[in-house]
Amino acid sequence: MLPIDVIVPQTAPRRWQKLVIERLKADGYDIAVLHQPGTAGWPAVASAAFAFERRVFRRHGPSLADALPAIPAAVSGRPAELRLDLTGQATPSDIPTISLLFDGAGRDFAAATAVAAGGLPTIEAILDAKTVVGRALPMVDKRESSALGTEDVLARAVTLAVSIPRAFAEGRLAANEPLSKGGRQGAGAMRFASAYLGSALPRLGREALRRLRFRHAHWRVGFRFTDGPGVAETGALGTGWSVLPDAGDHFYADPFPFHWQGRSFIFVEDYPHATGKAVISAVPFDAKGVPQTPQVVLEEPHHLSYPQVFERDGDIWMLPEGSGGGQLTLYRASPFPDRWVAEAALLEGEISDATLFEHDGTLWLFATDRDGYGSTSDTLVVFSSRALSGPWKPHPMNPVMIDRRMARPGGAFVRRRDGGIVLPVQDGTLGYGGGLGLSELLQLDAQTVRLSPARPVEAGGDWPYPKIHTLNRAGRLETIDGIAAVRKRAQDRSSAS
Known part of the structure; x- marks a missing residue:
């Protein structure tokens, strides 16, 4: 099947990125794994907030937002016909390249910040940094939880990323939508902390009080x-x-x-x-x-x-x-x-x-x-x-x-x-x-x-x-x-x- 280069962070990749690779391999694609230099680590304040919420909601299993030690590099026996950039930072190439944007930003941490602020992130699949060839509007079930809401968003990043190669191979990948005008400035520790303290924690408290008095x-x-x-x-x-x-x-x-x-x-x-x-x-x-x-x-x-x-x-x-x-x-x-x-x-x-x-x-x-x-x-x-x-x-x-x-x-x-x-x-x-x-x-x-x-x-x-x-x-x-x-x-x- 289609040979694909999947580009992941060299340091601190996320579990959702590993799942994309596993799903593509299970679908029969010839996968090579390439490393993008640098770290994709999230700020400590986000990791602490997510760990706190997962204890509150008694979620003890693995999360798609978990940082992993590394995803091993792997080579393919054939030259790639498609690149799938899961970092948002890969250099341009003559090979068609699909990257994902989270509310217009290349790093997945932008999704966590948007959810903490009470937003509903949009994920876009971009061909060669120019045109949208796929879009996902994930449902966030538990709006009171930044950790669980981010999990919902990353789950649909996996769904979208896995569906794109099949559409590409079958000639159904049509550039038919303009780029959204999202926040391309990305997200850092201060933005997340501000969103979490100003929006996420109050939402969590209001929902806890509501559930004390009302049926869920x-x-x-x-x-x-x-x-x-x-x-x-x-x-x-x-x-x-x-x-x-x-x-x-x-x-x-x-x-x-x-x-x-x-x-x-x-x-x-x-x-x-x-x-x-x-x-x-x-x-x-x-x-x-x-x-x-x-x-x-x-x-x-x-x-x-x-x-x-x-x-x-x-x-x-x-x-x-x-x-x-x-x-x-x-x-x-x-x-x-x-x-x-x-x-x-x-x-x-x-x-x-x-x-x-x-x-x-x-x-x-x-x-x-x-x-x-x-x-x-x-x-x-x-x-x-x-x-x-x-x-x-x-x-x-x-x-x-x-x-x-x-x-x-x-x-x-x-x-x-x-x-x-x-x-x-x-x-x-x-x-x-x-x-x-x-x-x-x-x-x-x-x-x-x-x-x-x-x-x-x-x-x-x-x-x-x-x-x-x-x-x-x-x-x-x-x-x-x-x-x-x-x-x-x-x-x-x-x-x-």
């Missing part, structure tokens, strides 16, 4: 029956919403409505706070449209959520997220709605919110993939198959995008009355569950996946929780969910202390 997360499901255009057509929540009641000791989320034999159901993630592991429950409605008592219909040893339910080939199926179990499993109702039997493992890995769609005679799955490290909410992957049970083939563009604003699906595809096809997508700009957008499917075939920029769903109306992350509709029944600020009960606060 508590979702509420909304539903309405409507004959008119829904949210996917209007782009706004509008009015007429009712809240699915819960007892407070657990929440419902990820609602998928379904009609069967004249009856309406909503399938939900049912999350007991006491166990921290969700099951799938079904909420039946009576003839007057009043929700009845939810019933647990599926439980596994791992967390379950996002229960997309659909009818196909004479059976009723469910495709829930089970990323904690390491695979995406297809279930069949036997009988509906009370019992579900595992029929096939469709995909391996930490696959989140897989959304099934049939288009031009082919079945497609849109989902996010954690890719080993980092967030589950920023890396879109697409798979196709002729049969529901598979085999499922990865799209050659995978990862289709790395974008916290729209990579993670937030509900089933919608075929609008005007013929357009829309995918609800989660917008993580304000954090997980921070908002929902609508992205139009522009092209989908064996070579190309194109989605439009997401149009934000307008909150307001009579729905009291503006931060939403799921939208679905079946017939007249439309569903959403929103995150609520729910105070802990006295016994919960005492047990936490």
Whole structure:
């Protein structure tokens, strides 16, 4: 395969750089490792801050930001056709060279400083120091932690760096975006210390106080029956919403409505706070449209959520997220709605919110993939198959995008009355569950996946929780969910202390 020179710091390289080399070798590339003179060490103040936070969050394993003694140099038997500069400091060459910029700076430490300041760094892959050939907008899950947030960013540096050589080898590396106008001055100890003391530590303290009083997360499901255009057509929540009641000791989320034999159901993630592991429950409605008592219909040893339910080939199926179990499993109702039997493992890995769609005679799955490290909410992957049970083939563009604003699906595809096809997508700009957008499917075939920029769903109306992350509709029944600020009960606060 393609011979690549990977350039790493001679002194104090980072674990993420070593992981890039390992991943490229595993993909079959002929890798030579070259050293860039000088040190890439981070200031002691950053190392101390990260060590403190990792103790606070009880993270004891290796980190992608860890400094390593050295990455051994290695030679290749063939001249390189591509250079991958992971230092941001390599000298120019006649060989095409890809380098990574973190908010416009060549050193990865710029990402740590940006996260400490409360920013969301952008990573750009630059060809020959001139043009952008790839871009990643990583999701930062724990905004209160500079250490864990930087881990999320470096994880997507790995994803982007590993994807670029394949696109280069296949002739898909197009220079189609201008360079961002980021902070090219880089980052030093004083900037990091100022950001950490002025922004990161106060954020950490505020979140600690919030968690003493409030649930970490508590979702509420909304539903309405409507004959008119829904949210996917209007782009706004509008009015007429009712809240699915819960007892407070657990929440419902990820609602998928379904009609069967004249009856309406909503399938939900049912999350007991006491166990921290969700099951799938079904909420039946009576003839007057009043929700009845939810019933647990599926439980596994791992967390379950996002229960997309659909009818196909004479059976009723469910495709829930089970990323904690390491695979995406297809279930069949036997009988509906009370019992579900595992029929096939469709995909391996930490696959989140897989959304099934049939288009031009082919079945497609849109989902996010954690890719080993980092967030589950920023890396879109697409798979196709002729049969529901598979085999499922990865799209050659995978990862289709790395974008916290729209990579993670937030509900089933919608075929609008005007013929357009829309995918609800989660917008993580304000954090997980921070908002929902609508992205139009522009092209989908064996070579190309194109989605439009997401149009934000307008909150307001009579729905009291503006931060939403799921939208679905079946017939007249439309569903959403929103995150609520729910105070802990006295016994919960005492047990936490």
